Amino acid sequence: MKDFQYLAPRRLDEAAALMAEHAGSAQLLAGGTDLLIFMRNGRKSPEVVIDAKKIPELTRLQLDAGRLTIGAAVSCRTVWEHPEIIEKFPALADAATLIGGIQIQGRATFGGNLCNAAPSADTVPPVIVYGATAHIASARGERQAPVEEICTGPGLTSLAPDEILVSLSIPAPQANSGAAFLRFIPRNEMDIAVANAAARVDLDETGETISAARIAIGAVAPVPLYVEAAGAALAGKPVNDGSIASAARIARDASTPINDMRGTVEHRKQLVEVLTARALRRACDRARGEKIQ
Amino acid sequence: MSGKSLVTATINGEEKQFLCEPRQSLLEVLRDVLYLTGTKEGCNDGNCGACSVIVDGVLLDACCMLAVEAEGSSVETIEGLATGDELHPLQRAFLEETGLQCGICTPGFLMSAKALLDKTPRPDEQQVRHWLAGNLCRCTGYDKLVRSVLKAVEA
Numbered sequence A: 001m002k003d004f005q006y007l008a009p010r011r012l013d014e015a016a017a018l019m020a021e022h023a024g025s026a027q028l029l030a031g032g033t034d035l036l037i038f039m040r041n042g043r044k045s046p047e048v049v050i051d052a053k054k055i056p057e058l059t060r061l062q063l064d065a066g067r068l069t070i071g072a073a074v075s076c077r078t079v080w081e082h083p084e085i086i087e088k089f090p091a092l093a094d095a096a097t098l099i100g101g102i103q104i105q106g107r108a109t110f111g112g113n114l115c116n117a118a119p120s121a122d123t124v125p126p127v128i129v130y131g132a133t134a135h136i137a138s139a140r141g142e143r144q145a146p147v148e149e150i151c152t153g154p155g156l157t158s159l160a161p162d163e164i165l166v167s168l169s170i171p172a173p174q175a176n177s178g179a180a181f182l183r184f185i186p187r188n189e190m191d192i193a194v195a196n197a198a199a200r201v202d203l204d205e206t207g208e209t210i211s212a213a214r215i216a217i218g219a220v221a222p223v224p225l226y227v228e229a230a231g232a233a234l235a236g237k238p239v240n241d242g243s244i245a246s247a248a249r250i251a252r253d254a255s256t257p258i259n260d261m262r263g264t265v266e267h268r269k270q271l272v273e274v275l276t277a278r279a280l281r282r283a284c285d286r287a288r289g290e291k292i293q
Numbered sequence B: 001m002s003g004k005s006l007v008t009a010t011i012n013g014e015e016k017q018f019l020c021e022p023r024q025s026l027l028e029v030l031r032d033v034l035y036l037t038g039t040k041e042g043c044n045d046g047n048c049g050a051c052s053v054i055v056d057g058v059l060l061d062a063c064c065m066l067a068v069e070a071e072g073s074s075v076e077t078i079e080g081l082a083t084g085d086e087l088h089p090l091q092r093a094f095l096e097e098t099g100l101q102c103g104i105c106t107p108g109f110l111m112s113a114k115a116l117l118d119k120t121p122r123p124d125e126q127q128v129r130h131w132l133a134g135n136l137c138r139c140t141g142y143d144k145l146v147r148s149v150l151k152a153v154e155a
């Protein structure tokens, strides 16, 4: 690994000033489970590494009147150990318990997963379907963006080199809503998604009709993909196999996977359809109050 | 470019100071600076768990953390598991159930198992398998490892 300077600012404005001073040659360090590997194999060689984990705004995990704020440097394990998150935002726990093994989950963060911008990033489809807002700061000021606008290509984001992802905030779930995330890998643990899918549904008070839905899929496009049309097609539809199947087909048609060592185009398209349908069914079951871990 | 930093951390209950370069991982420093060679290097990229240690109560791969990040932290390694000559119940169970063959993965598995028992003193088999999923073993076929941990739970 090339030599670098390590800095651990304790305030966001200090970190933002350092990012401005070293824009282009600095990298933020959250859990390091992507960054340190890339630095070791030479894919990244920052001159300055700025530790994100001493900055209070980035390490906060807060539920405030139902609204969830996940600091960008909060670990997956902190998220899945939070009983209220498991209950209110189960799709986040679905993904947080799937990243690597326990060792990786203790370090890997939601912010790092998003900013690393892998098409297969497992926490990104769930935060997209929950309608998360990304809070971004730099020495030039603060801004917000819908989370689906952050990843722009494999390893690429819409963040400027001096910008810091501070947190993701997720609105309080409505009554009768549920969500789920599923991933396909050839084994049970420790692999990168061949395909993944997240779904969220809001049901009406009868629990029989879908009033709104959001669907996002991963590892089947250059970025984790928000498939707005698939969710929109479910609005006003009854909860049944027919509505779920047609939304899953829209997700399949929106995917543009590649052939690689993990899977073929055909296999991945098939997986998108199956995983989307299953995630929708599980989301509906959860919306009706079933506890499924 | 940036020289060495002085880091103060508690290692197995004892406060230690060490010098390291920012680019040195916690694994390198444990082994090459502090001579705590019980923690093993397998893959050096987070996949095998041979370097598992517990930092401030959190199980992690020491190859995926910079040693400078350990400033002010409490680090537990395999060297701290036994009490003097008295083996930890997990270590005894690994011996009795042959939870090891070549032994290179053993310190990592023991630290993962310890982290699990610290949090969940009476895990079921499913939980044991889940917590050991971040550790690879080329020899035992895993079943003996799982049985060893379950035996330590009963003890």
Ligand SMILES: Cc1cc2nc3c(=O)[nH]c(=O)nc-3n(C[C@H](O)[C@H](O)[C@H](O)COP(=O)(O)OP(=O)(O)OC[C@H]3O[C@@H](n4cnc5c(N)ncnc54)[C@H](O)[C@@H]3O)c2cc1C
Pocket (backbone or CB within 6 Å): A027, A028, A029, A030, A031, A032, A033, A034, A035, A036, A037, A052, A058, A072, A073, A098, A099, A100, A101, A104, A107, A108, A109, A110, A111, A112, A113, A114, A115, A116, A120, A121, A122, A123, A159, A163, A164, A165, A166, A190, A191, A192, A193, B045, B046, B047
């Ligand atoms: C063994 C192993 C298994 C893995 N399994 C999975 C898996 O199953 N699913 C999966 O999706 N991923 C997996 N990963 C990849 C990785 O663990 C995740 O992408 C993780 O969420 C990255 O988070 P981090 O905190 O470690 O990021 P870091 O490595 O610290 O950072 C990643 C990138 O994001 C940038 N960054 C971090 N924080 C910010 C911020 N606040 N603002 C701006 N930029 C920032 C960094 O500069 C860096 O470029 C695995 C990795 C390993 C080593």
Ligand code: FES
Pocket (backbone or CB within 6 Å): B040, B041, B042, B043, B044, B045, B046, B047, B048, B049, B050, B051, B052, B061, B062, B063, B064
């Ligand atoms: S050496 Fe650290 S996980 Fe393999």
Ligand code: FES
Pocket (backbone or CB within 6 Å): B099, B100, B101, B102, B103, B104, B105, B106, B136, B137, B138, B139, B140
């Ligand atoms: S005992 Fe040889 S690798 Fe596990």
